[in-house]
Amino acid sequence: EDQVTQSPEALRLQEGESSSLNCSYTVSGLRGLFWYRQDPGKGPEFLFTLYSAGEEKEKERLKATLTKKESFLHITAPKPEDSATYLCAVTHSGYALNFGKGTSLLVTP
Amino acid sequence: SAVISQKPSRDICQRGTSLTIQCQVDSQVTMMFWYRQQPGQSLTLIATANQGSEATYESGFVIDKFPISRPNLTFSTLTVSNMSPEDSSIYLCSVVGQTYGYTFGSGTRLTVV
Helix, strand or coil: CCEEEEECCEEEEECCCCEEEEEEEECCCCCEEEEEEECCCCCCEEEEEECCCCCEEEECCEEEEECCCEEEEEECCCCHHHCEEEEEEEECCCCCCEECCCEEEEEEC | CCCEEEECCEEEECCCCCEEEEEEECCCCCEEEEEEECCCCCEEEEEEECCCCCCEECCCCCCCCCCEEEEECCEEEEEECCCCHHHCEEEEEEEECCCCCCEECCCEEEEEC
């Protein structure tokens, strides 16, 4: 059975203070690891998909990396508008996603 | 990516009643899913909505409680039946297309009183 564990549960950063969020996973035959951003009262917004160990993707202040056991979402010089819950999900079947509980990020001015 | 319209966006319902949630996509999609997000929790897959046939339910979810329809490649409904306060959650529609990844609707926030 797929397992996805995200840490920390909550993170508070000062504006400009870089950090990383962790997503460790156990899945038989990874077909994809996904990162989403979720704002209060909204559905998850797609950020990245990673498929194989060593892969990296970037978007503005965010960079996602993948190893055989975990993924990191690096946030460089965050701004208050980066405050949200970040969700990690995996799929082994190629269709349904199995989500972690998320990391709630708060960036203060 | 696809544009998903999910209705209603929120509702407050009496226990024992049923609510039907609609998910309309602006293009034909390969797969459609329904998820539940309970307060403070992450997303849990309820079922895969299959076009023209019965939905495929995950462990812990049954058709009598969560009947799903998918009459075509762009539309699906989820009904939450005989509701109790434990059904208070956000319900989300998700789709996958041939040219884009998993996209989510904005969700339906359901409160059962």
